[in-house]
Amino acid sequence: MASLTETTPLTAADRKRLMRDEQAIARKYMGGVPWLAVFWAFANLAIWLALWPLVMLDYLPLWAAFPIATLNIMLSYLPSHEAQHDIIARPGTKLRWLNQAVGWLSTIPLVLPYRVAKLTHLEHHRHTNDPDLDPDYNTKADGPFHAVVKSLVSRQPRASGGLNGYGEVLMRLGRQDVVMEGVIFQMAFYGLLCGLAWAGFGLEALLLWWLPRHIALTYILFFLSWAPHHPGTRQGRYRNTRAWRSVLGNIGSMGMQYHIVHHLHPTIPLTRTPAAYRELRPILEARGCELGTL
Amino acid sequence: MSDTAKPPIAIRILRTGFHFGPLLFGLLFIPPVTAQIITAAGWTPPSGISPLAAGFILGGIWGLYAQIRGSWISWRA
Numbered sequence: 425m426a427s428l429t430e431t432t433p434l435t436a437a438d439r440k441r442l443m444r445d446e447q448a449i450a451r452k453y454m455g456g457v458p459w460l461a462v463f464w465a466f467a468n469l470a471i472w473l474a475l476w477p478l479v480m481l482d483y484l485p486l487w488a489a490f491p492i493a494t495l496n497i498m499l500s501y502l503p504s505h506e507a508q509h510d511i512i513a514r515p516g517t518k519l520r521w522l523n524q525a526v527g528w529l530s531t532i533p534l535v536l537p538y539r540v541a542k543l544t545h546l547e548h549h550r551h552t553n554d555p556d557l558d559p560d561y562n563t564k565a566d567g568p569f570h571a572v573v574k575s576l577v578s579r580q581p582r583a584s585g586g587l588n589g590y591g592e593v594l595m596r597l598g599r600q601d602v603v604m605e606g607v608i609f610q611m612a613f614y615g616l617l618c619g620l621a622w623a624g625f626g627l628e629a630l631l632l633w634w635l636p637r638h639i640a641l642t643y644i645l646f647f648l649s650w651a652p653h654h655p656g657t658r659q660g661r662y663r664n665t666r667a668w669r670s671v672l673g674n675i676g677s678m679g680m681q682y683h684i685v686h687h688l689h690p691t692i693p694l695t696r697t698p699a700a701y702r703e704l705r706p707i708l709e710a711r712g713c714e715l716g717t718l
Numbered sequence: 719m720s721d722t723a724k725p726p727i728a729i730r731i732l733r734t735g736f737h738f739g740p741l742l743f744g745l746l747f748i749p750p751v752t753a754q755i756i757t758a759a760g761w762t763p764p765s766g767i768s769p770l771a772a773g774f775i776l777g778g779i780w781g782l783y784a785q786i787r788g789s790w791i792s793w794r795a
Contacts (some may be wrong), residue, residue, distance in 0.1 A: 575788070576791060577791075577792060579792065580784075580788060580789035580790060580792070581739060581740045581784055581785075581788050581789065581790070582788025582789065583788070583789070607732060607736070610736075611732075611735070614742075614743065614747070617747050618746040618747050621746075621747050621750040621751050621754075622746075622750050624750075624754070625756065626751035626753075627746070627754050627755065628748045628755045629747075629751070629753050688776075693759065
């Protein structure tokens with residue numbers, strides 16, 4: 425916690441120098457197309473879609489397909505996250521269509537429309553840890569177990585906040601059109617589940633989509649929303665998120681150990697945040713960021 | 719248009735559908751899935767009821783509980 429015991433206040437000149445150095449380092453890691461995220465998006469979706477005929481035609485047992493589907497849906501969010509920040513291609517560039525395709529398609533298994541995810545996520549960046557304005561503030565919890573419980577409770581029919589609160593956030597932003605997208609996605613999801621169930625594929629619907637989606641949402645909300653912002657009490661550029669060491673490692677926590685780099689420079693691709701963090705670390709220490717033992 | 723004007727019929731149907739979401743899920747998804755679980759496991763429901771009827775009983779009661787309480791898994795939302 426040495427980084428939090430900032431004893432010597434920074435002068436204006438110090439802050440200016442640190443910002444200049446920080447920007448110079450960050451710029452080195454920006455730009456280019458993160459092709460891994462593009463491949464990840466389409467391969468992951470293709471595998472999940474392929475599970476359905478493979479299981480229905482008895483090429484693959486359902487018990488084997490269930491963990492694969494769960495992994496697919498857990499992995500479905502991050503490519504869209506890259507697209508939400510225009511990392512794959514900026515507006516007006518030649519490959520913009522690819523950015524939008526990744527954004528729209530990758531989260532289909534998660535039943536999360538691209539524009540719902542993007543608008544609420546950018547609002548999270550603008551108002552991180554603000555109890556009234558951060559759409560993800562509801563994931564704030566005392567510890568890991570509490571975080572999982574809150575995640576489950578927040579998805580109940582009349583729970584407020586969390587994913588259930590995204591509609592209110594979008595209404596506040598004046599985007600009723602995007603609320604309708606969310607409604608249509610939900611209707612299509614539940615309609616397909618019921619249709620599959622009455623067609624004799626209820627177990628497939630349950631174990632390839634409904635249950636994997638809930639497991640994935642729990643995992644995603646834990647590692648992308650709760651853990652990097654815990655304890656969720658501080659606001660400000662260098663205070664609202666942290667670096668931390670996960671027991672599941674960087675891959676197991678979906679790269680979120682370095683989430684502080686993402687909040688400071690959201691256009692750095694996910695796979696480059698570890699290297700950027702290592703170079704930025706002295707600056708983050710000087711800024712008094714919480715870096716744990718990472 | 720006054721402030722108290724009713725929203726379009728499609729919106730009212732959507733709102734009603736979402737309002738009764740738990741009950742609909744309990745009656746439209748849980749019964750066939752329960753029947754398929756019972757059949758796959760080789761269980762026999764008590765009192766000679768069919769697997770689908772057992773699903774309707776489970777889904778109806780659980781869906782009604784979630785509809786009233788606002789939560790499937792706890793006593794409060």
